Amino acid sequence: MNIRLNGKDYALIEGTATLHDLLQQLAIDGKIVIIEQNRQIIDRSRYPDTAVQPGDVIEIVHFVGGG
């Protein structure tokens, strides 16, 4: 199953069903990130029950230094 992740095609491994699973697959589940799925910002509390669908366009952003 392929999604579009931060501008690139990305293949989900078997068992990655939710946004929470996706963060675990990417090994970034400890960081403060914000996820947008198909242009909708997803509340952090809903990551475990938000399904990832084939063809989803997902943006994962975070804070970086800036002025």
Add this chain to the structure above:
Amino acid sequence: MLEIGGKTFASRLLLGTGKYPDATTQQLAVEASGTNILTFSVRRLDVFAKGQTDPLAALDLSRYDLLPNTAGAKTAEEAVRLARLARASGMCDMVKVEVIGCDKTLLPDPVETLRASEELIKDGFIVLPYTSDDLLLARRLEELGCHAIMPAASPIGSGQGILNPLALSFIIEQLTVPVIVDAGIGSPTDVAYAMELGADAVLLNSAVAHAGDPVKMAQAMKLAVEAGRLGFEAGRIEKKRYATASSPMTGISRP
């Protein structure tokens, strides 16, 4: 005390978190600045690079109010999206509206800045737009309900200091909300000057991050903010064309 959108801050220095030589220097500089408000940007996480270090990890973010910016936005829609993404972190409800209209000068697009600010105010944000030093634009932003106005001293990162003190002082005199001089600051002189003009606060980044010794410069900026503010509150003397003696002109002893 500086008051923005119902929050009060002891420090009148807002500090950016970009472009420090390393995380330790940044952490020490932030500490030395005495700031209460740190600015950030929102960017894609590089999800494909493993084991990357987080440049902000050394900072205890719980000790500061976070002011994410919308840098990177060229339209109101892009700015609103970045602001909402930042707020979804659950760490902030303030936003620095920054909509750049020209890549070479990094000057803000006034029309898009107004549109973005209006939308974000409706959406409940505490809105601090980065703007030019145009008085009428600043007044329009205040009328919209912006919680502070942040006119530039000179182009972002240029270190040219305050190019038009008259324009800044018009804004400072006429606005009711806090005026935070943002962008273009180069040295403690510029900071003290802004504060002496009556600015409520100063926001800077490069002037500290790119200084020879960022930690020492952060402390210098802290002192400059305090000196300038005290000078403003004290009320400076009038400028006169000719000298006025400080010592008594009578009773001079001559043998």
